[in-house]
Amino acid sequence: MKRLIYSFIATLLMLPSAGLAQQRLTDYVDPMIGTADHGHVFVGAHVPFGMVNVGPTQFETGWDWCSGYHYDGKQIIGFAHTHLSGTGCSDLGDIALMPTTGEVELTREGLASDFSHDNEEVKPGYYKVVLDRGHILCQMTATRRAALHSYTWPRGTGSARIIIDLEHGVGDNMLNTRLARMDEQTVMGYRISHGWANEQHVYFIIQFSKPMKAWLSEGQDSPYGQAVFEVGPGETVMAKVALSPTSELNALQNLGTEIPGWDFAKVREQALQEWEEQLGRIRATFNSERESRIFYTSMYHMMVAPQTWNDVTGDYRGADYKVHRSADFENLTTWSLWDTYRAAHPLATLIFPDRMKDYAQSMLHIAQERDELPVWHLTGCETYCMVGCPAIPVMADLILKGYEGFDYEEAYQAMRTSMLKPNRGKHYLQELGYLPFDGTEGETVAKNLEYFLAEWALAQAAGKLGNQEDSVYFADMAQYYKKLFDPRVRCMRALSSTGEFRSIEGFNPGHQTGDYTEGNPWQYTWLVPHDVNGLVELLGGRQAFIGRLDSLFTADSDLGEDANPDISGLIGQYAHGNEPSHHVLYLYNYVGEPKKTQKLVRKVLNELYTDQPAGLCGNEDVGQMSAWYILAALGLYQVEPCGGTYQLSTPIVKEATLKVRDGKTFTIKTTGKGIYTKKMKLNGVDYKKTSIDYKDIIAGGTLEVFLSER
Numbered sequence: 001m002k003r004l005i006y007s008f009i010a011t012l013l014m015l016p017s018a019g020l021a022q023q024r025l026t027d028y029v030d031p032m033i034g035t036a037d038h039g040h041v042f043v044g045a046h047v048p049f050g051m052v053n054v055g056p057t058q059f060e061t062g063w064d065w066c067s068g069y070h071y072d073g074k075q076i077i078g079f080a081h082t083h084l085s086g087t088g089c090s091d092l093g094d095i096a097l098m099p100t101t102g103e104v105e106l107t108r109e110g111l112a113s114d115f116s117h118d119n120e121e122v123k124p125g126y127y128k129v130v131l132d133r134g135h136i137l138c139q140m141t142a143t144r145r146a147a148l149h150s151y152t153w154p155r156g157t158g159s160a161r162i163i164i165d166l167e168h169g170v171g172d173n174m175l176n177t178r179l180a181r182m183d184e185q186t187v188m189g190y191r192i193s194h195g196w197a198n199e200q201h202v203y204f205i206i207q208f209s210k211p212m213k214a215w216l217s218e219g220q221d222s223p224y225g226q227a228v229f230e231v232g233p234g235e236t237v238m239a240k241v242a243l244s245p246t247s248e249l250n251a252l253q254n255l256g257t258e259i260p261g262w263d264f265a266k267v268r269e270q271a272l273q274e275w276e277e278q279l280g281r282i283r284a285t286f287n288s289e290r291e292s293r294i295f296y297t298s299m300y301h302m303m304v305a306p307q308t309w310n311d312v313t314g315d316y317r318g319a320d321y322k323v324h325r326s327a328d329f330e331n332l333t334t335w336s337l338w339d340t341y342r343a344a345h346p347l348a349t350l351i352f353p354d355r356m357k358d359y360a361q362s363m364l365h366i367a368q369e370r371d372e373l374p375v376w377h378l379t380g381c382e383t384y385c386m387v388g389c390p391a392i393p394v395m396a397d398l399i400l401k402g403y404e405g406f407d408y409e410e411a412y413q414a415m416r417t418s419m420l421k422p423n424r425g426k427h428y429l430q431e432l433g434y435l436p437f438d439g440t441e442g443e444t445v446a447k448n449l450e451y452f453l454a455e456w457a458l459a460q461a462a463g464k465l466g467n468q469e470d471s472v473y474f475a476d477m478a479q480y481y482k483k484l485f486d487p488r489v490r491c492m493r494a495l496s497s498t499g500e501f502r503s504i505e506g507f508n509p510g511h512q513t514g515d516y517t518e519g520n521p522w523q524y525t526w527l528v529p530h531d532v533n534g535l536v537e538l539l540g541g542r543q544a545f546i547g548r549l550d551s552l553f554t555a556d557s558d559l560g561e562d563a564n565p566d567i568s569g570l571i572g573q574y575a576h577g578n579e580p581s582h583h584v585l586y587l588y589n590y591v592g593e594p595k596k597t598q599k600l601v602r603k604v605l606n607e608l609y610t611d612q613p614a615g616l617c618g619n620e621d622v623g624q625m626s627a628w629y630i631l632a633a634l635g636l637y638q639v640e641p642c643g644g645t646y647q648l649s650t651p652i653v654k655e656a657t658l659k660v661r662d663g664k665t666f667t668i669k670t671t672g673k674g675i676y677t678k679k680m681k682l683n684g685v686d687y688k689k690t691s692i693d694y695k696d697i698i699a700g701g702t703l704e705v706f707l708s709e710r
Contacts, residue, residue, distance in 0.1 A: 026276050031124070040086050043056065050144040087621065095202060111165065283656065309380060319381070338387065340624050391418065419455060448480070483499075532587055595676050633652050650675055664699070678706045
């Protein structure tokens with residue numbers, strides 16, 4: 001009998017594995033990737049682009065706790081419903097619940113409980129941990145605007161408590177709160193805070209699965225409330241929490257719409273299925289499980305934001321702090337545009353065509369409410385973090401790619417107004433053509449280069465819409481980058497108001513100065529993605545350009561004593577851990593050296609991304625680092641800030657099918673082995689270019705890439 005059983009098992013093992021072909025994409029996602037080192041990713045439960053990111057906030061604080069969680073953290077102070085992911089600044093951590101037994105001190109120290117990663121599990125749409133204090137099993141799942149918590153006490157107690165904490169956020173300050181019991185199972189209120197977002201409003205409702213034995217609070221103005229329950233051994237108390245940017249009443253409506261019952265397994269499965277569906281925008285196979293894990297975790301991370309920021313009614317709190325109603329679009333927030341215009345948005349235009357109307361309308365309504373497109377928009381507030389006008393290339397890209405659902409002329413005027421608005425040093429552009437270092441602004445090299453590429457994007461949109469006068473004007477303005485080039489050191493450098501370069505004494509291109517944003521002269525010299533051919537000429541022609549670019553990757557990686565920690569993931573002085581470098585690997589394509597692009601892209605894919613907690617070489621930056629990986633794995637990257645020309649490198653996918661516009665699919669296949677591209681065929685026809693146009697991708701079809709080892 002045993003022989004028969006063993007023979008049957010052996011036969012099964014020899015059969016082709018149907019299970020592998022049917023494996024869920026969510027099985028490849030490991031949300032712990034990026035939680036160590038400086039990745040700063042969110043850990044907890046959420047659905048794609050949801051308002052609610054529910055998960056642990058740790059006791060520890062500092063730069064590596066921008067999301068409220070780091071792999072090295074040892075204690076949890078509560079499970080909050082809003083968290084950032086991958087940013088370099090802290091905020092959110094609103095409306096925290098913390099289960100306990102008996103009385104605890106209502107301070108950060110008093111709330112803290114140890115935990116172990118051995119008792120922790122995180123999957124798409126689900127988070128679980130056992131708190132050491134009281135051995136309480138904590139589970140949570142989420143919908144778009146609500147969360148469902150499940151807390152199980154191992155021993156029966158008459159003083160099981162769920163503490164509601166409105167005081168402790170992640171790096172912000174509480175301004176005003178309300179916390180009121182409405183009935184024996186319901187509390188509601190709000191938290192208004194000041195942090196990175198200068199006036200953040202979060203309204204909420206909490207319903208418990210059983211009546212409270214007692215409600216302990218010092219009044220509705222107190223930031224703490226304690227729901228006390230009588231529970232038996234192993235008994236579970238659940239809590240439903242819904243958020244709203246506008247009112248407690250709307251939070252109640254959000255809750256009733258999204259979690260009407262108490263079926264935890266059902267809500268968890270719905271979240272998992274939503275992730276499965278969205279991850280399926282790209283169905284890819286790889287040569288290793290490692291690559292599959294990194295790829296689909298990258299897909300997961302890039303779908304944190306931009307986030308829903310309206311109620312089921314369509315109501316949202318706008319950039320003017322007034323309540324508005326979005327009748328025909330989903331209002332979005334968390335626009336990390338300085339990071340994401342480079343890869344996350346060009347990727348989204350390929351695989352999320354149905355969301356582009358929401359992207360455009362959300363940004364246009366921000367412009368209506370505050371007379372300017374967003375820069376770094378968080379929970380309805382403009383933070384003005386980072387530099388440039390990064391919404392302009394995003395909006396121009398949507399126009400040039402022909403997306404519908406918004407008024408092009410309105411969009412163009414919003415872009416133009418934002419570019420010409422005399423704030424953030426832009427008045428110098430009209431006076432001098434550039435921002436001088438002896439004016440009112442610092443980091444002028446970075447600001448200038450970002451403004452120049454935005455002006456180029458604006459010129460492209462103007463040309464598309466037939467406004468030739470504006471097109472010529474802004475295209476000419478974009479060429480002012482050439483004035484920043486100092487031929488003595490062959491770097492972009494800061495100019496004075498009289499047109500003189502900053503003193504060259506002691507100059508070191510590897511050492512950061514106040515003229516650059518999270519970078520140095522080595523890295524910013526290449527930030528001319530809108531005119532690579534012009535940069536080639538500026539550097540002395542093709543051979544000189546290649547030599548200078550080669551030297552970037554072999555230069556001493558010394559950054560000096562005052563280096564910004566964001567400058568990371570170094571290959572020579574190329575810094576993959578920060579966004580201004582992300583296009584540089586592809587510049588070899590422009591000068592007839594595609595194999596150098598192919599080799600370096602593969603090096604970054606293999607060495608600077610891993611499937612471990614320290615799997616990111618820099619801040620995730622709200623999806624940008626992950627979007628770069630996804631595009632590079634497919635062999636694509638849009639260097640020009642808008643327009644849809646994707647540079648090609650060698651894919652690492654065996655096969656990948658993208659769901660693009662109008663129900664069509666675009667498939668990328670690789671044949672053979674190696675890191676180089678030997679030849680390509682597009683829809684069966686030899687393809688010899690080193691780039692591919694957006695229109696060819698969305699037309700559907702197949703790009704076959706034949707690999708070579710040399």
